[in-house]
Amino acid sequence: MAIDKEAIKEHIRGILVALGDDPDREGLKETPDRVARMYEEVFEGMNYTNDEIAEMFGKTFKEEDAAHTSDMVFVKDIEVFSYCEHHMALMYDMKVSVAYIPHGRVLGLSKIARIADMVAKRLQLQERIGSDIAYVVGKAAGSPDVAVLIEANHSCMTARGIKKPGTKTYTTTFRGAFENDVNLQNKVLMMNR
Numbered sequence: 643m644a645i646d647k648e649a650i651k652e653h654i655r656g657i658l659v660a661l662g663d664d665p666d667r668e669g670l671k672e673t674p675d676r677v678a679r680m681y682e683e684v685f686e687g688m689n690y691t692n693d694e695i696a697e698m699f700g701k702t703f704k705e706e707d708a709a710h711t712s713d714m715v716f717v718k719d720i721e722v723f724s725y726c727e728h729h730m731a732l733m734y735d736m737k738v739s740v741a742y743i744p745h746g747r748v749l750g751l752s753k754i755a756r757i758a759d760m761v762a763k764r765l766q767l768q769e770r771i772g773s774d775i776a777y778v779v780g781k782a783a784g785s786p787d788v789a790v791l792i793e794a795n796h797s798c799m800t801a802r803g804i805k806k807p808g809t810k811t812y813t814t815t816f817r818g819a820f821e822n823d824v825n826l827q828n829k830v831l832m833m834n835r
């Protein structure tokens with residue numbers, strides 16, 4: 643489903659009125675349009691399903707040597723931004739690391755960062771960003787063996803409410819061979835240090 647930019651403009655204008663401000667004053671005149679354009683950008687991933695993202699960024703290369711081994715690809719510290727679905731508040735200083743074990747084909751490396759980026763551009767939970775990335779990378783790479791590590795600051799926790807600025811949230815998502823193999827888990831955790 644495509645983002646409805648015109649509807650967003652209308653609603654943002656309504657919020658400005660509800661805040662008691664004048665949406666027609668010079669500084670705010672273009673704000674509904676700006677916010678709508680910003681939403682189109684930062685919520686781009688809401689236009690696509692996980693399967694469509696796997697299709698878009700699923701370019702792989704045949705690599706027979708990478709079949710039937712425990713060779714691992716690990717991409718560390720992909721910076722992304724996301725918004726929590728509870729407050730629509732920014733998740734920032736967010737770093738995503740992705741590991742997978744190829745099964746005869748390898749993914750273009752930039753595609754892993756593109757997948758992480760697109761999945762984050764939705765109303766999200768940190769945990770779901772991890773499982774979405776694991777699903778999409780797994781499908782694109784044709785490998786069930788994927789691990790995703792994420793660290794993030796949640797502005798809904800640091801800048802409002804409980805206001806704990808030093809707090810970071812870490813999540814791990816282990817799929818396939820990573821799920822029950824503590825040695826594999828330790829390997830990615832060590833590489834992520």
Ligand SMILES: Nc1nc2c(ncn2[C@@H]2O[C@H](COP(=O)(O)OP(=O)(O)OP(=O)(O)O)[C@@H](O)[C@H]2O)c(=O)[nH]1
Binds near residue numbers: 727728768798
């Ligand atoms: N599990 C999870 N929770 C999140 C994430 N982002 C925000 N939250 C939490 O979602 C919860 C929503 O809780 P509510 O009690 O409904 O909202 P609230 O009254 O604004 O809660 P406070 O933030 O405690 O003031 C809060 O505890 C947030 O910290 C996330 O990525 N994952």
Ligand SMILES: [Zn+2]
Binds near residue numbers: 726727796799
């Ligand atoms: Zn929140």
